[in-house]
Amino acid sequence: MRRHYRISEQCSQASSDKSRAAPSEAEARQRDRYGSSRAAPSEAEAQQRDRPVNYAAQSGGRMRAIYIERSGGPDVLKVRETETPKPKAGEVAIAVKAAGINFADILARQGLYPPTPPFPCVVGYEVAGTVTAVGAGVDRAWIGKAVLAMPHFGGYAEVACVDTAHVWEKPARLSFEQAAAIPENYVTAWALLVGMGGLKRGETVLIHNAGGGVGLAALDVALHCGATVIGTASARKHDFLRSRGCHHCVDYTDAGWPDAVRKLGGGRGVDLAIDPLGGASWKQSYALLRKGGRLGMFGISAASSGGKLGLLKMVLSMPFFHPLKLMPGNRGVFGVQMHEMYGETDKFRGWMDEVLRGVDEGWVRPHIDRVSRFDEAGAAHAHIEGRGNIGKVLLVP
Ligand SMILES: NC(=O)c1ccc[n+]([C@@H]2O[C@H](COP(=O)([O-])OP(=O)(O)OC[C@H]3O[C@@H](n4cnc5c(N)ncnc54)[C@H](OP(=O)(O)O)[C@@H]3O)[C@@H](O)[C@H]2O)c1
Numbered sequence: 001m002r003r004h005y006r007i008s009e010q011c012s013q014a015s016s017d018k019s020r021a022a023p024s025e026a027e028a029r030q031r032d033r034y035g036s037s038r039a040a041p042s043e044a045e046a047q048q049r050d051r052p053v054n055y056a057a058q059s060g061g062r063m064r065a066i067y068i069e070r071s072g073g074p075d076v077l078k079v080r081e082t083e084t085p086k087p088k089a090g091e092v093a094i095a096v097k098a099a100g101i102n103f104a105d106i107l108a109r110q111g112l113y114p115p116t117p118p119f120p121c122v123v124g125y126e127v128a129g130t131v132t133a134v135g136a137g138v139d140r141a142w143i144g145k146a147v148l149a150m151p152h153f154g155g156y157a158e159v160a161c162v163d164t165a166h167v168w169e170k171p172a173r174l175s176f177e178q179a180a181a182i183p184e185n186y187v188t189a190w191a192l193l194v195g196m197g198g199l200k201r202g203e204t205v206l207i208h209n210a211g212g213g214v215g216l217a218a219l220d221v222a223l224h225c226g227a228t229v230i231g232t233a234s235a236r237k238h239d240f241l242r243s244r245g246c247h248h249c250v251d252y253t254d255a256g257w258p259d260a261v262r263k264l265g266g267g268r269g270v271d272l273a274i275d276p277l278g279g280a281s282w283k284q285s286y287a288l289l290r291k292g293g294r295l296g297m298f299g300i301s302a303a304s305s306g307g308k309l310g311l312l313k314m315v316l317s318m319p320f321f322h323p324l325k326l327m328p329g330n331r332g333v334f335g336v337q338m339h340e341m342y343g344e345t346d347k348f349r350g351w352m353d354e355v356l357r358g359v360d361e362g363w364v365r366p367h368i369d370r371v372s373r374f375d376e377a378g379a380a381h382a383h384i385e386g387r388g389n390i391g392k393v394l395l396v397p
Contacts, residue, residue, distance in 0.1 A: 064397065065157035066377045067120045071111030074378035074385070085154075087135035087161045092142050092149075094162060097176035098371070099155045100126040101393045102184050102213065103276070103301055106385055112303055112311050115339065117153055124155020124395075125339070127162075128170060128179035138164055146170040148179040150187075152339055156377065158397045165345050168352060171359045174366075181213070181366035181392035186355040187348070188338050189217035192274045192296040193225065195351050196334050201226035203271035206261055206288060208281065209301065210246060211237035213392045216367050218274060219246055224363045227272075230264050232257060240390050244365070252277075258284050269293060277302045279314035286319060286333065294332040304385065367391030 063084040069076045087093040105123045107113035116123065128148045134140055142164070149167040151160045170179045193199045205222050209215045210231025222229045223245050231241050232252035241249050248264045250257050262269055269290040275282055276299025286295050303311040321333050341348045358364035369389040372380040373396060380393050 063158035064374060065122045065154075066124075066374055066395070067122055068109050068116075069120045071109065071119065074109070074381040076109060077377045077381060079374050079377070082157075084159050085157075085161045087133055087138070089136040090138060090163050090165075091135040091161045092131045092138060092147070092164055092167055093133040093135075094127055094129040094147060094149055094160050094167075095132050096127045096129040096155070096158055096160055096397060098128050098180035099124050099157075099160075099395045100180050100184055100213070101377075101380055101384060101395060102126070103299065103304075103384065105156075106381055107300070107304060109381060110304065110307070112300075112308070122154050122156050124151065124153065124157070124160070126150050126180055126182075126184045127155045127160050128174075128176040129160075131167075132159070135161070142167075146176070146179075148183055150183050152342065156374070156395060165349070166342065168356060171356060174359065177368055177371055177394055177396070178366045180394055181368055182217075182355065182359070182364065183352065184338065185213040185217040185366075185392065186221070186358070186364060187351050188214050188298065188336065189221045190351045190355055191336050191338065191341070192298060193218060193221045193227075193272065194354070195347070196336060197272045197274065197294055197296050199225045199227050199272055202228075204228045204230065204265055206265075206270045206273040206285065207231045207246075208252065208273070208275045208277055208285070209233065210241055210249070211390045212276075213389075214276065214298075216244065216391050217364075219244055220358070220363055220365055224358065230261055230270065232261075234387055237390050244367075252281075258288060261288050265290065272296070274298065276300075279303075279317040283317070283319040286321075286331065289329075289331045291330040294334065296334055296336055298336040369393050371396055373397075 061084050062081050064079050065082050067078050067080050069078055102125055104113055108116040108123050131142045131145045131147055134142050147167050148170050149162040151162045154160050199205055199222060205227045207215055207218045207229060210219055211233035219229055219231060229246050230248045230250060231246040232250045233241060234253060235251045238249035250260045269288045270293060271290060272294050273285040273288060274296040275285045278300035279302050281302060282297055289295060300314055303314045306313060355364060369391045371394045377395055380395065383389055384393055
């Protein structure tokens with residue numbers, strides 16, 4: 001049973017106590033499974049393309065997965081056949097119907113994301129599909145259930161094995177594709193705005209990269225909280241953002257964007273800013289906080305366009321927050337990295353419960369930009385890297 005909470009003055013809610021027993025070291029197991037240099041036998045890509053999917057029901061057989069062969073451009077993504085993983089203790093095996101692409105996957109492919117397993121590896125943090133097998137200690141009633149799940153890597157595959165602590169039953173009203181578009185984006189948005197950002201009705205929030213996956217999810221959460229939203233994005237995304245309820249749109253490719261945001265905040269700035277760009281942008285966002293304001297930092301997208309040198313430049317342009325300045329400034333700063341929250345099962349599941357409650361209530365509105373086949377993964381990555389997407393890009397076997 002999902003616990004339901006009511007929205008109050010403050011949008012934050014306590015976490016649920018619904019956690020299932022989380023078997024230990026799930027992350028390490030996932031990493032072992034996909035992070036090794038076990039190279040799968042390759043086949044001609046043309047054959048792969050025409051192959052009917054999927055192998056999930058044939059536990060112990062072979063499956064296709066998208067490997068990042070080495071760091072590089074979108075062409076290093078290759079579909080390979082490999083052994084179908086079997087669920088370990090505490091896990092379920094999921095026949096993947098749709099897998100989400102996240103910006104972290106782009107950075108992983110570029111060699112700029114330290115948690116990535118050694119190449120060749122399979123990335124992917126979110127899937128939706130049907131449970132086909134369970135590991136030791138897991139109720140067999142899971143088998144056949146439609147679910148959404150958050151693997152720690154390994155999502156770009158026909159079968160993903162995931163600890164049940166990170167698996168949820170798919171709400172019936174969602175398609176598998178809609179369900180795969182939800183977990184990473186919405187739980188991150190909820191953590192940033194509510195779980196840690198403490199967003200309240202009547203406050204003003206600055207959402208950077210508002211047209212992206214997390215950005216649109218954050219817009220939904222902020223509107224649900226009753227906040228005024230200033231969203232930054234490439235100009236061509238503004239009409240769409242307005243149609244989704246974003247109150248003010250700002251083009252952050254224009255150097256004058258901080259002044260525009262300050263004016264929209266009535267000259268005082270904003271109560272909360274969430275910033276996935278990193279480097280100098282964190283300085284600018286911090287400077288836009290009014291007293292009592294908070295800055296949530298959660299990504300380094302700005303490093304993506306400049307390779308390793310770009311990453312270095314970004315690191316060098318990061319702000320330092322001195323306590324003696326934070327105190328009189330009356331401002332708060334925090335960071336979010338969802339996968340480092342996996343061990344905090346109660347809190348993490350509590351946040352997801354709020355998101356799934358939002359599905360029931362209708363304010364969670366996953367927006368799918370495009371759905372690509374596994375063999376089109378490179379083009380899908382290039383589309384995101386080229387800033388082409390509005391909302392979620394998905395892969396289907
Ligand atoms: N910490 C966490 O737990 C966590 C979880 C999920 C995501 N994230 C972070 O949140 C950010 C958004 O992730 P997402 O998966 O939702 O991706 P996304 O926003 O759907 O995809 C990329 C979008 O980012 C914008 N962008 C900004 N700088 C860019 C650059 N240098 N190169 C290419 N695009 C750039 C573009 O939008 P415009 O055209 O509007 O610029 C582009 O369309 C990423 O930094 C990601 O790492 C963090």
